[in-house]
Amino acid sequence: MQTGENEQGLRKILDMTRMISIALLLLHIYYYCYAAFKAWDFRLDTTDRLLQNIYRTGLFSNFNKSKLIALGMLIISLIGVRGKRDEKISFKKAFYYIIIGLLLYYFSYTIMLFKVNIFIIAESYITVTALGFIFILTGGSLLSRIINTRLNNGVFNSLNETFPQEERLLHNEYSINLPATYNLKGKLRKSWINIINPFRGLLVMGSPGSGKSYFIIQHIIKQHVQKGFSMFVYDFKYDDLSKITYNQYLKNKKNYKVEPKFYVINFDDLNRSSRCNPLDPSTMNDITDAAESSRTIMLGLNREWIKKSGDFFVESPINFVTALIWFLRKYKNGKYCTLPHVIELAQVSYDKLFSILRAEPQIEVLVNPFVTAYLNEAKEQLEGQIASAKISLSKLSSEKLYYILSGNDFSLDINNPIQPKIVCMGNNPQKTLTYGAVLSLYITAITRVMNKKNCNKSSLIFDEFPTIYFNGMDNLIATARSNKVATTLAVQDASQLKLHYGKEQADVIMNIVGNIISGQVSGETAKQLSEKFGKILQDRQSIAINRTDTSITKSKQLDLAIPINKISSLSSGEFVGMVADNPDEKIELKAFCAEVINDHEGLSKEQERYKELPVISGINTGDVLNNFLQIKKDVEEIIQTEIERMMDTPGLMDLIIRKSA
Template identity: 65%
Template sequence: MNTGENTEALRKITDLTRKCSIILLCLHFYIYCYSAFEHWHLTWPFLLKILLNLSHTGLFGHFYVSKAASLILLFISLIGYRGKKDEKLKLSRALKYFLGGLIIYTLSFLALEIYIQPQIIALLYIGITSAGYLLTMNGGALLSRLIKQQLGGDIFNRLQETFPQEERLLENEYSINLPAQYNLKGKIRKSWINIINPFRALLVSGTPGAGKSYFVIRHVITQHLKKCFTMFIYDFKYDDLSIIAYNTFLKYKHLYPVEPKFYVINFDDIHHRCNPLYPESMEDITDATESSRTTMLGLNREWIKKQGDFFVESPINFVTSVIWFLKKYKNGMFCTLPHAIELMQMNYEQLFPVLRTEPEIEVLINPFVTAYVNGAMEQLEGQIASAKISMARLSSPKLYYVLSGNDFTLDLNNPEAPKIICAGNDPQKQQVYGAVLSLYISRMIKLVNRKKQMKSSLIFDEFPTIYFNAIDSLIATARSNKVATCLGVQDFSQLKKDYGREQAEVIANIVGNIISGQVVGDTARQLSERFGKIMQDRESLSINSQDTSISRSKQLEAAIPPSRIATLSSGEFVGAVADDPTEKIDLKTFHCEILNDHEALQKEVEAYVPIPKNSS
């Protein structure tokens, strides 16, 4: 035990051993340099008697025996030596003295080979050997002062934050499986990200360049098409994802029970025309209300946070009444968004009598008619001008042409007519195109989220650039209808800016699967809390002149702290997956690097064929 008495006893034994080592070395000098000592008149009869008695032990029977014995005693004394620990002391410095002293001590016999006076030879040998002895002793003392427990080897605590991850490939007819590798206590191990239940929604986040599309979304597209999903893709930077989908579709279309058709909605490079308001898809006036709200809020994103205000709801109601009138007029012959935009531009004295011929919209149109009859023109203009000005931004020949056609319908998971639909946006025109594409998506979701349809996959790249009010309802209810949703965002703050804080939090919290690349700030903190904590080892070091005290403990710390999420490399992802009642996953959380075969993907991209205009 490390008591005061034991420490004092150890010190005395160490001192005695070292003294014996020094005495033995001095006797070695006396015997093998005897002629010099005799010349210096430093010989004593009683010392000769002692040496004669020691000669029977064989200690001085050979030149190296006594010298080695003295060195061994020195080593023993150094083992028991406890010097004051020094954090700044380097191992190289201690070894330099120790090894240098050993070499000098061992090779000092060469001084005896010099042909000069014996007295000078003795002085050289004694001096060199003593210097080697002192250097060895000094180096050993420094070694004892080294701190044996080094705490600075993992300054970023990376090894302590590693944890076991799922290494099995869990695959089913719906799953998305991404090969990966992860670090477990310094060892690189293979793993799998198994999204076995994509119908609980997948949220892919990451700053630009984190690898969302290249490492995750492209595999969602290719694997779901291989498993015969119908698909809708919102391609923000057309045709980054559409070209992948088209060439994968060509590769696997023969696997479908009914071969699907491939359609593209693109306003700059027109492929197909589709009317999102075709009358057969609108069952009652609530469909017109939802279409109106989606379009108006898509054009005026700041209105999203002001829903319920008079000057927000009034223009929405006005557009609703116009759309529903066109739906009812001559069986919906003119029920298109371009017709609705042009009809809204008519003079009030011509427009209101026409709209009042439809009884179902009397409640919606009555406040506008009353304001007109009573001469409240400023209020009326304030209500209707907002709708006119917003919708007028869609007045474009290309938009009109695409929106008024009927090349296909939006029921993409119809078992009798399955479809792959790609909707392309343009970052330079995203505010206008995004509103129209939001309308397409809103109408498409209404038709897709039904029972007894084919399994479908809805992929939204850069989701905040469109407005879809009922995305939380889709995620919550579409699971039973085999609708898998994948949302790509750069940061949760984007959702908060474009959808409002409450809606953004709902979207972020109800998704069952999440894969995130590098994100910072509140997003990183929110994800870190979601991933939970793991037990990590902690060590502390206390240094004093007598000993070094090391304390070890275990603490629950964040499995993936926000700082780690904020410094992820491209291709490195964290996240958690949801399991299924029939397929349980214990290790849901992961922090790994997704493995892509870059050369194979490059060859695949080089072999892509462009999307033809008549791709259906």
């Protein structure tokens, strides 16, 4: 027990052992230098008789025997020494003393071999042996004062923050598997990032240059095409991802049960783009689908409206566009139900437009507020309600856009098991606002028709997701899992998501995804991720040095597994994250902090062999212009036909507004 009495008793025993050691050494010196002591008259009859008795014990039977016993007693006395520890004392210094002391202590016998005066031999032997003894004693004392514990020298505590990660390759027919390496207590180990259930949603984050596309997105595309997924890819920096998707399609299309078709939507290069109508009548079963499409296109064109949802001057233009879409959907069974026709219809004079719109019973309730304001000459209110819609839609009045949006080369049911498709849609960073709104409309239509049962497994990949507006991503992730729809969202930072979608929707998306992979991010995003990854037990050491004693404390405590500063300083290719598992495929080690391994040379050679996206048609400027003019003519005919029909129908004649605009 650590009591004062025990410590004092131990100290007395050690002191006595050391005195015995000194006494034995003195006897050794007296015996082997007896002639010198006799000449100096340093002897007594009593000591001589005592020395004879000790000699009979065999202590001096060998020259080094008594010295060894004295040294042994000295070592025993040093074992229990507890001196004041000092961080400046090192093993090197202590061993220097001990080695020098042992050399002097043992090799001092050579002095006895010299043929010189016995007084010189005795004095030299005593001096050298005593010095050796003192050096050994000093070195042993220094050993007891060394601080054996060395504090972690890592400035950023990086070794202490490492933790075990999944090293098994967990593979299934849907999984995404990324090879990686991670650091565990200073040792580099191989691991796997296993996204075995991509249907629970995957959020990929990282600042520009962190490697989202190169290390993550391209591997998702390759592995899902290899596994027979139908696919939609939103390619923000066209044609980076589209080219990868196309070449993987060429390589693996024979492996599909039903060979898929490959389509590209691109508004800049019409010869390499297919045509598709996002307002196709087959995708809209009731007016709520029209309302959803209207909201998507209007909020996509006016991103600031997202935060003002519910305001009168936000909902009014949305209702106005809804009425236009549904009118065209009902007119001749949707023959002219395209976005270009909606844009041109919005430009028609109020008296003609309102006349034909309020003749349709299903949209009468939507149109009445506008008709009332018009008839009551509330021009300021009416312009506030409608002008914003007309101005917004006019941004899309482009010959190229009209050409792409008015065609129907393929349907949007990309996961149709009979006709699977791989569709890439390209944006242009210089025209993000305009193209992003149209692409948002495509995405809304795609998700509406593909979130059904008994369809092919499919993958939706959105690069730079905040550049488009999709209302209901949280609902898609939550409900599409059972329909085998895997959703991958790539964003630069959560703050970017909040800026474009509002805090509420951004928080929901951040929290609803089951799989998260993040490169370098900072601020609130890094803090949120750090808290999500939780805490691990980490070693803690402290040394307290005062005037009389030194104390060393070791402990373990819970601390952040991946702190904020670590997430903020990740290099390109380094990612942190957490994966989700399945009931029958449990993953105990879900969190990871690793570097994804890419075969840079192999990928470079593969990209050199990539084929360019195919030229689909030889469309010329004249064809595009004719299509543009035909749409305008179609709208004029619709107005004229409907007005004539109303005039010929007694029940509808009274609905015609004859007031001048």
